Amino acid sequence: MQTLSKPRTIYHYTSQEGLLGIIHEGILRVSSIRHLNDAAELIHATEIMRTRLETFSDDHPLSWDEFIEHLPTYLELVKESDCYVGSFSQERDQLSQWRAYTGGGVGYSIGFNFGMLKDFADEQGFELVRCVYSQEEHSEFINVVVSKIQNILREHSVDAALAQCAHEVLRIAPRVKHPSFAEEKEWRLTKEVSPWPEEKVKFRPGKSMLVPYGEFICRDEHDNTPITEIVVGPTPHMELSKRSVERLLMSHDMAHVPVLDSLVPFRNW
Helix, strand or coil: CCCCCCCCEEEEEECHHHHHHHHHHCEEEEEEHHHCCCHHHHHHHHHHHHHHHHCCCCCCHHHHHHHHHHHHHHHHHHHHCEEEEEEEECCCCCHHHHHHHCCCCCCEEEEEEHHHHHHHHHHCCCEEEECECCHHHHHHHHHHHHHHHHHHHHHCCHHHHHHHHHHHHHHHHHHECCHHHHHHCEEEEEEEECCCCCCCCEEEECCCCEEEEEEEECCCCCCCCCEEEEEECCCCCHHHHHHHHHHHHHCCCCCCCCEEECCCCCCCC
16 A cells, blocks of 8 residues: 655634534534445445455355355445544645535635644544545555455454455445545544444434534643644635634634635635
């Protein structure tokens, strides 16, 4: 797998409501992947996994044949599981992001220190992962999974290999994206959840349905936070909007966080 240098800062594009939740409560909402536009990625990852495995030849044909025979049933388990996802970009001020994630440009790009965000993720059982877009990278992911399954078949059982396969599909699905989205340079917070999570599930309004979500804590008990800057999205009242955000930050002892203008020439008013 190709190793790329990690960015110093990654950006979460959000609405006014999202910004208020993050600053007031220190909580970033991470939504169910099944209830987002990205739900198709789960299906896509399942299909490329199935195709790759069914065309693979193994040195132990009997156990591999049994594995392939039961594969469709175990991949159905993916439909009974879920994954929470929070999206970030390496791009701090990008037109497509303003359009997609901030209600037509009325919103904010919140910069997070990558290393500190990663530490927060580790403490809460999240992964912070880079999305991949090329067919070559997709194939590399699948090949790693195939190797894991081969080892489990040799050392354990067919059932163990099948269960691992279902888990791996859910794990890689949030990372495998169509090449047309490559300009976003996306990173994601991800966390696999069971069909009946122990914590009480919360819901927020969506465009066509209620969306289940989890919570990612982005401010600790000492008021430390990975937030390093906030970019105000395109607006006809930039100076007033900036001052409002600055006052919001001051009210939470975050006056040290700079508030910056978007330089994107985008008008939605």
